[in-house]
Amino acid sequence: MPGWKDDYLSSLLEAERNSPVNLALVDACSQLNDKIALLEAEKAQAVQPPLSASTTTPSSPPIPSASTTLPSTDPVLLRLRADLAQALRQNTALATRLRAATADRDRLQGLTKTQEATIATLTTERGALSRRVRDQAEELRGKKQMLEQVQDEVLTLEMQLNVAEQQKTKIAAENKNLIDRWMRRAELEAREMNAANERGGPEGT
Numbered sequence: 001m002p003g004w005k006d007d008y009l010s011s012l013l014e015a016e017r018n019s020p021v022n023l024a025l026v027d028a029c030s031q032l033n034d035k036i037a038l039l040e041a042e043k044a045q046a047v048q049p050p051l052s053a054s055t056t057t058p059s060s061p062p063i064p065s066a067s068t069t070l071p072s073t074d075p076v077l078l079r080l081r082a083d084l085a086q087a088l089r090q091n092t093a094l095a096t097r098l099r100a101a102t103a104d105r106d107r108l109q110g111l112t113k114t115q116e117a118t119i120a121t122l123t124t125e126r127g128a129l130s131r132r133v134r135d136q137a138e139e140l141r142g143k144k145q146m147l148e149q150v151q152d153e154v155l156t157l158e159m160q161l162n163v164a165e166q167q168k169t170k171i172a173a174e175n176k177n178l179i180d181r182w183m184r185r186a187e188l189e190a191r192e193m194n195a196a197n198e199r200g201g202p203e204g205t
Helices: 004-018 023-047 075-204
Strands: none
Touching: 023 075
């Protein structure tokens, strides 16, 4: 009949199968469980009384009962006790390792959840920054186009101003030429009138 150790190991193995943490621990627990079962079987066999050599001899000694205890110095019993003590120590060590591995697993799962939340936050921020960069790039392209248009308009106005200056200079030169011609003509007419007056003066006296 399985004892508390078998139940404990079975529960540990079942929990580990449902939520595996360390396969080495599972194998060690399985081997330990098998070893304990073997030791229990050897112990049960050791405490059984030996069969009589002849069942027909009236003078054969009585068969000892199953409750007969072996001497505490029996080598088999001593070995069983030593193996059982070692198995219990191994069981305790494995249980400690299992608890540590479970704690490490829980801690890593917590870290994983925290890292996943951090990654999600960084992904959201990255998306927002990417959209902002695209918007600013489009805004800069629009401003660049506006600047190019203004530069083209300024260049056009400068060309028109140069043409207007040239026309102004040309018109001023033409006006000066006309004025000079008119002044020369007026001066010529005045001299002719004076000359005519001078010729007509003595005749009139």
